[in-house]
Amino acid sequence: MDAATQTMIDNLHKNTGKSLDEWIKIVNAEKLQKHGEILKFLKENHGFTHGFANLVAHKALKSDAGSADDQDELVKKQYVGKESFWPIYEKIRTEIASLGKDVEFVPKNTYVSVKRKKQFAMLVPATKTRYEVGINLKGHPAEGILELESKSNAMCSHKVVVNHEEQITPELIDWLQRAYDAAG
Structure with missing residues (x-):
């Protein structure tokens, strides 16, 4: 577990008087199955900030990297039915790693x-076609190719929508470099 996650878990107990395991039991007792439902429940009923609610939701659903037994399998599952995007993921990942x-x-x-000191990018096989x-x-x-994200959350x-490998252009890499630099 990374240090930032452990700090959040420690602070969750300090701030609420309950441990992460206790909060997971509370969420499970509510039979909430979706991330958004858990966030709403914790924020509205228990006054959680988004960060702490997100932590508990991911841990309750075992949807974060730290809860997965095999992180490579977690990534591969994202591409089931979206296999055509796997080469895009590998190429962009290589570019970002550099x-x-x-x-x-x-x-x-x-x-x-994708993080440095903070998240600066996300790689998302959004649908079978996007x-x-x-x-x-x-x-x-x-x-240029950079669109504002319209989702409020x-x-x-x-x-940037990238549906073909040839769309991994120097312009895209430049935007990623700028985001990386800003996350330092």
Whole structure:
């Protein structure tokens, strides 16, 4: 488990008086099965911040990388039925890894979070026909291939749709480099 997650778990107990395991039991007793349902329940009924609610939701659903027995399997499951996007994932992952030695890839159930000191990108096989690269450049306007993310709860400020390997262009890599630099 990474240090940041352990700190959050420690602070959860300090802030609420209950351990992570106790909160997971509370969530399980409610029979909540979806991430968003758990977030809403913890925020509205227990005054949780988004960060702590997200931690408990991921741990309760075992949907974070730290709860997975095999992180490679977690990533491979994202591409079941979306196998045509696997070469895109591998190529973009290689390009991002070359940005710096401190790049960390953190698989979740439906995407891979890419972090430095904080998340700067996401690799998302969104549907069978759409692959998205989320990029965090808050305050930057949409420009070129960079679109503003329209979801109100988006974890990245922008996205680039990449459906074919030839769309992994120097412009995309430049946007990723900017996001990486800003996350330092």
